[in-house]
Amino acid sequence: MARRKEKTLNRDDVLREAFVLLEERGLAGLSMRALAERLDVQAPALYWHFADKAELVSLMTRAIYDEARGAVTSGGTARDWLLAYGRALHHRLATQRDAARLCVNAAPIGVSSTDAASAIAQPLTARGMEREWALEAIASVTSLALGWASFEANGPMHDFLEGMIDLNRSFERGLQALVEGLIPNPAV
Structure with missing residues (x-):
């Protein structure tokens, strides 16, 4: 009997494929077993990189927030x-299926709350805001984006709202008013 060749995995590749799987199947279809099948490995191979699905989801969420933060240029107020x-x-x-649901359901991981708070607040504390104020401001903007994206992803609610307002323009106005x-x- 021929032995199956071991496939080399790394965490970044697995995360990338997890996002593809999320796009294809939604949050309900995101499982360690489905991800292993997609990667053509046995499910236990994934546990070398992630303790469980909760850790995978948390790291996916961190990647979403990191991407958004990374998209912001360094200058300005x-x-x-x-x-x-x-x-x-x-x-x-x-633009990512079920991304808002993923973020709402994920548990934070990896660092102490004090270290996380400093890292989260850093872009605003570097611009002269006090840490607590910066954290509140970022949490408020994050909540608006999560809530708005949830409405947009809900087919019936999306259709209902779209019949009344321009969703993109309304998000922008709400964001500007909030800030x-x-x-x-x-x-x-």
Whole structure:
């Protein structure tokens, strides 16, 4: 009997394929077994890279947030950063099937809450905001993007809202109003 050749996996490749699987099957179809089949490996091979599905989902979520943060240019004020981050996150969530649901359901992993808070707040603290204020502002913009993307992904709600408003324009107006309320001083 011929032995099956071992396939070399790395975490980045597995994450990339997990996003493809999410796009194809949605969150309900994202499982370790389905991912292993997609990668043509046995499911236990995935556990060298992820403790369980919860860790996979958490790392996928981290990748979504990292991508949105990475899309923001380094210059500008705190207001500019928040607007750019909100737009980038909304775009990422709106273009990946079930991405908003994935993010809402994932547990944070990997670092202490103190370290995470400093890293999350860093783009705004570097622009002169206090850490707590920065965290609240980022959480508010993140919540708007997640909620808006959830409405857009819900077929009946999407159709209902689209009949009344321009969804993209309305998100932009809401984002600008939120950021204006969070940072009323244009210099910050």
